Amino acid sequence: MSTLALAARDSSTMVRRQLKRLIRYPSMTIQLVVTPVILLLLFVYVLGGTLGGGLGGGRGTYVNYVLPGILLMAAATAATGTAVMVATDMTEGVIARFRTMRIWRPAVLTGHVVGSVVQQLLGMAVLVGIALAIGFRPDATPVEWLAALGLLTLFIVAITWLSVALGLNASSPEAASNAPMPLILLPFLGSGFVPTDSMPTALRWFAEYQPFTPIMETLRGLLLGSPIGHDGAIATAWCAGIAAASYLWAKHTFNKA
Template sequence: MTTTTARPPAAPRPPAPGIRRPSHVVADSITMLNRNLLHMVRYPGLSLFTIVLPVVILLLIVFVFGGTLGAGLPGVDAEGGRAAYLAYVMSGILVITMAGTAGGTATTVSMDMTEGITARFRTMAISRAAVLAGHVLGNTIQAIIAVSLVLGVGVLIGFRPTASPLEWLAVAGLIALIAYAISWLGVAMGINAKSVEVASNLPLILTVLPLLGSGFVPTDSMPAWLQGFAQYQPFTPFIETIRGLLLGTPLGWNPALAVGWCVVIVIIGYVWSTVLYERKSVRS
């Protein structure tokens, strides 16, 4: 008579690197976010540049060109030109501030890719999504801080928004959403770049787009061939929505267009960055 012995249950296999439970992904994302925030504190040069440059542009435009440019706005006389132009241009400066943070994100991501830090993460039990999410969340927080400081400078030199508490809440939510969307593009550009120098230059196109929208002059003052692009590119509804919420100008369809563009940019940036990240992971 033969006897059989029951086999002990097999031990669960440890997850492969990059494959984590949802709770672990959240924990890993928080860890990577803390890493990026510490990096921002220890190396403040990039952060200061994203704040100082918009402030310099704001002061230069308002105090040097503001009187003349403001007098050209509809319903503004020569005496109130500078104050009127400050109110008009402030939303464009805030959007440029957010766009400028993408350069810092692309640079730090490229540094991680070229210096082997990301390759080291791939060998550890860390979610690959968390590595990218840490950069995105860190840059979003940095962008919100930068926008707050630039807005404070604007108030100090005479900017007087008329927004209600609910409108301020809407402005804060939209700024966070725009910063989040732009951060995904910055991450993708950083992964795609072959060097840190290229990564720092790629996001410059994002800082040019507000200039080709309604950030500094009304779109109807542009040549006819440029008006179509200026009116329908993503940054114009961003600017017009922030301007309308802060100053009470007509909003129209701009809030819906702004949110829609943010969703599109997040999808493009997320898919682009994850595909590039996985492709380079396979190659390594």
């Protein structure tokens, strides 16, 4: 069997392992789906009237504005679960057992990444469906929907590889659960919930130049028809850079463990 065929076979086996794990332990999957939905409902129905008024509309305006931030927060929340599962594998000895077998070494990490990406895309589909039910009204063509999906997928891949690297470098599953927490704050410290021009100068500078903001602005532009400008290229560069750096970090840590 060729190296490519061996890699594909072993990777698909590890992906199946990860998907079965998600099915057998549904509580984390349910939590990762339900938590962003609850946040969306809270922001829209509790704060949406006031914050939407500041945007020149009401709750309908605010649900359009806030959804990209909630989507990115959902991915950051899912990163916690991925980091915990990776750390659990590393501390329970299953990795040592895999290493005694004739398998393609990166297949273990690939399984975690692909399984998490599938889980997150399904969760985001639910979140978008709920948003449509409560007033989200996109103005996107099929091509723009595909572009938004592509950007979201690229972001999920990037954040998942980062969570894998964090899980590999954590001393325990408990430590791994805390490592991705700063990622959950970035939508708040960006344009996820309010425009950056409403922030103090120092915070506005950080909000405008951190990686989540151009991604959220690009999603708004694609889904709602607002100008994107350079945000699309910047968002793609951030996602590709984070994915590449995190992959190399994860690979290096896994190989020396």
